[in-house]
Amino acid sequence: MTNENIVELKNITVTFDGEKILDRINLAIKDKEFVTLLGPSGCGKTTTLRVIAGFVSPTEGDILFDGKAVNHLPPHKRQVNTIFQRYALFPHLNVFENIAFGLRVKKVPEAEIKKQVTDMLKLVNLSGYEKRNIAKLSGGQQQRVAIARAIINRPKVLLLDEPLAALDLKLRKDMQVELKNIQKSLGITFIFVTHDQEEALSMSDTVVVMNEGVIQQIGTPQDIYNEPKNAFVADFIGESNILDGVMKEDFLTSFSGREFTCLDSGFARNERVDIVVRPEDVDIVPEKDAMLLGEVTSVTFLGVHYEIIVDIGGFKWMIQTTDEQKVGDKVGLYIEPDAIHVMKKSKYSGMYGDYSTFSDEIEHLSDLEEDEN
Ligand SMILES: Nc1ncnc2c1ncn2[C@@H]1O[C@H](COP(=O)(O)OP(=O)(O)OP(=O)(O)O)[C@@H](O)[C@H]1O
Ligand SMILES: [Mg+2]
CATH class of the missing domain: 3.40.50.300 (P-loop containing nucleotide triphosphate hydrolases)
Structure with missing residues (x-):
């Protein structure tokens, strides 16, 4: 053989x-x-x-x-x-x-x-x-x-x-x-x-x-990229919003204070999990169609798209969009079931995937720029 x-x-x-x-x-x-x-x-x-x-x-x-x-x-x-x-x-x-x-x-x-x-x-x-x-x-x-x-x-x-x-x-x-x-x-x-x-x-x-x-x-x-095993991998490979969630039952999860249909199954009922949503997989929609509502706290133009930070109940999401948004805008978000990836809890849970420090860094940088001008 x-x-x-x-x-x-x-x-x-x-x-x-x-x-x-x-x-x-x-x-x-x-x-x-x-x-x-x-x-x-x-x-x-x-x-x-x-x-x-x-x-x-x-x-x-x-x-x-x-x-x-x-x-x-x-x-x-x-x-x-x-x-x-x-x-x-x-x-x-x-x-x-x-x-x-x-x-x-x-x-x-x-x-x-x-x-x-x-x-x-x-x-x-x-x-x-x-x-x-x-x-x-x-x-x-x-x-x-x-x-x-x-x-x-x-x-x-x-x-x-x-x-x-x-x-x-x-x-x-x-x-x-x-x-x-x-x-x-x-x-x-x-x-x-x-x-x-x-x-x-x-x-x-x-x-x-x-x-x-x-x-x-x-x-x-x-x-x-699509099925990271844990929060470390999700964070290290590309940008990720990583949220604390609960798997209610097969194909139904909850995070950010509401339930979402997802494609994942095989977890225990009410198992605590980590949720990954990639910045390019969040759609910005009118408030009446939104699953989540948030406020834009930072906007960076990157040529092909904008990278915006949206505060949803204190958690800062990174979202990539081709539509221009302004700091302070209220936005509605929509997440398709296949944009939600559910992971087991690991020793890396809670360590990654909130962009609070990211927007602090950007603010710090723009403060420095203003000081120079
Ligand atoms: N000969 C050695 N004696 C003691 N510690 C060592 C020795 N070689 C490597 N280490 C330690 O082992 C760890 C892994 O080192 P390694 O060189 O494999 O990392 P790496 O992933 O290649 O990092 P980098 O991306 O910086 O090259 C480091 O903490 C390093 O300090
Ligand atoms: Mg090396």
Whole structure:
């Protein structure tokens, strides 16, 4: 029987100085999959990559490649290559020699090296740059040398630790597309790390959301966005209004002082839950058709739409709308059943999803601006 999982982490725990950095991580990665580890700084993303690469030994648990435990194998005996958070190119070698490095170590014949490096340069759009000094390349070009150097040995798995973090937005977007194309055309499994949720959603087959050394959710980008498991995930991925609610019965919930029809079921009767409503899913309607009434406390124009903050009984909602509203306007809100997502209570309940501090920040910023004028 073939095992379709190329990499598996089973109950991986890592403890540094008595502190749990990774806490029972379970993850199965399929051959040729693009998997992204996403989470805030310090949540354990790099440590997870280092466990897979073999630079960190777990305190507990197993790392499997093709179904076989590799805990005892040193990094160079695993079928992985890593692009580190800092590219770590050799400053004294030119572009050609940086890329050729892995082949020289393996004593590949010169003619073959020449051919393979030339192919790689073409793949990463750097043909003609062979003799360039590494220090004289732009950030994006260095990035592409790092990619070429990491994939020339055709690893089955490539680990990429925030490879695009140092690039400006435009270049970053271009490189996202290029990386994805390289991954598809070479059929390599990518395990990619980022703390940028948009990057994770746009590039990945599977997103793994981490916080405090614990996997919070594993799913497709659509799952993660539409069906967040808890308040942390809902808040970390996009903007969310997160409310304290009660599941009255299947398909009926209550929050903000009234009942709403929803599409969720399977909760206990009157179970306390967290409710997520995305800012783009709230409609502004005339008061007579409204489910909720509120007052606009802040308006920000963002080009495509306005982002407004609406106070409803003391809770501040974020709503995105293309209609212009003014601070102080009374507005009616309407929420379709499929715009309501119900989540189990978790340790993150009550920590996220009220935009009170957001509007305070905006007020503070506009106060500062007024002071300057
Ligand atoms: N060798 C080490 N010894 C002690 N603590 C460590 C060590 N390496 C990492 N840590 C700690 O483990 C936690 C997770 O670190 P890690 O580098 O995995 O985070 P990360 O998710 O990659 O963060 P970032 O987005 O900032 O790169 C941090 O609190 C870090 O300080
Ligand atoms: Mg890191």
